[in-house]
Amino acid sequence: MHCPVCGHDCVTDARTVLAELPGRFAPCPDCMGLVYDKRSPPPDIDTAEPCPACGKRFIDEVFAHIYRVMAAAGDLAGTEPLAAVGTPLVHPGFAMRSAPYLPPGSLVLLSRSARERTAGRLVAEVPEIRGVVRTGPGTPGVSDTGAEPAEHALLAGCDVRSDVFTTRAGPIVIYKQQSALHIEFPRERDPKILSLEREMDRHQPRMFVDACCGAGTLSLAAARAGIPHVIANDAWYAAAYWTACNLRVNRESCGVGEVTMHRSYDDLRRLPVARDPILVATANGAHEIEIYQGDLRLLPTVLPPGIDLAALDLFEKKDAGKIEAITRAWRARVGGAIFIP
Structure with a gap:
């Protein structure tokens, strides 16, 4: 590629x-x-x-x-x-x-x-x-x-470069541009993926949202696990682009056909931080996957009804007040179960 x-x-x-x-x-x-x-x-x-x-x-x-x-x-x-x-x-x-x-x-x-x-x-x-x-x-x-x-x-x-993460359903390969995305060292069992798998067992979701997706690790783990509809989003251009790229890389194991790119790397880089959600990529097949770039607080404007589960992997987890405000607003506008990996 x-x-x-x-x-x-x-x-x-x-x-x-x-x-x-x-x-x-x-x-x-x-x-x-x-x-x-x-x-x-x-x-x-x-x-x-x-x-x-x-x-x-x-x-x-x-x-x-x-x-x-x-x-x-x-x-x-x-x-x-x-x-x-x-x-x-x-x-x-x-x-x-x-x-x-x-x-x-x-x-x-x-x-x-x-x-x-x-x-x-x-x-x-x-x-x-x-x-x-x-x-x-x-x-x-x-x-x-x-x-x-x-x-x-x-x-x-x-x-x-890429990292290989282990999931119960099999490995996923995550590429990233290392100057623009944070380091994630793969472990034999990744704590965030374990957290996702526990929540999937509890809620059996049919529609999952990864609202701060980074390079797409949790989104693709969810798709590989068989969740029928996965929506990924991040405000940062590099995160949204590489999530779309990683969907292409893993499309066979994620059960999708061709991945349609609606925005190029250069398009996204011109607006490094987006507020209003921009559709970046889509794919269909055994699963339906959509990738957006935008503020998670505005993402509900483009979400379909029936969200069962959402991961809010916020960049700064130490700000308890901010996390509470975002989760409260999400629960009121979207509903479904929420977890913070």
């Missing part, structure tokens, strides 16, 4: 991602790698090259290579610990039981220290890196339609 960030075909369907998953980060018999102390600078030894047999390299060796490039460029002094390089996000991410051996193009690096020129060198010189993102002070996204949104900065390469 066409990637709106880099223009290449780096988004593949869920079947392809899952088929490659078992051996994606496993070493071959010829692989070797040293484990480094992340609290100290890497030792003064030559960094191992990728394995000549399979092309993979142990993640600590990759980080040592990144460290040396950043130190040579002046982004690091050379006295910082190895962990100062940044946060590694592998593609695809899934619940791992051992440190990975990375194939080419499998790592998005989040870093506070990398500069743009150095990021270009990293993408060119470190084969495992697919993109370098400079992190900012906030979490990517928007806490309210009246608030200033936050994004990180993609410095070089492409920051589109």
Whole structure:
């Protein structure tokens, strides 16, 4: 599938991602790698090259290579610990039981220290890196339609990557643009998905609304579980777009045919935060799925009657007063059961 960030075909369907998953980060018999102390600078030894047999390299060796490039460029002094390089996000991410051996193009690096020129060198010189993102002070996204949104900065390469989440009905693959969406580390059993599954058992819904859908994890988990009608919504452009993209990626397991896109990535980016709900994508088949971009408080204007269950996964859950006001208004206008994952 066409990637709106880099223009290449780096988004593949869920079947392809899952088929490659078992051996994606496993070493071959010829692989070797040293484990480094992340609290100290890497030792003064030559960094191992990728394995000549399979092309993979142990993640600590990759980080040592990144460290040396950043130190040579002046982004690091050379006295910082190895962990100062940044946060590694592998593609695809899934619940791992051992440190990975990375194939080419499998790592998005989040870093506070990398500069743009150095990021270009990293993408060119470190084969495992697919993109370098400079992190900012906030979490990517928007806490309210009246608030200033936050994004990180993609410095070089492409920051589109995927995560694989486990559900009772089977796995789902969630792509996201990492500079524009918050990090979700997959676990063997995700707490939010478990929460959704408990509510589905309790209420047996036929129509589910994921009112703050992010990249669409709960929406697609609900569709994969067999809920006949799923409606996803988010005010943030990247969340609405990637939910639609992820519906395409998982359409086979979600029981839908072709996904119709009503808004392009560029259309949505021109209005990063929407208030009035905009229809972004639809799909039909064994299930009916609609995706909107808009303020959840205005979403009831486009909802059909008969909503059984709604997830209100608000960005800032610490504001108890705001949560109570939103849930009270939702209950009055929409009805049905509500839960906060």
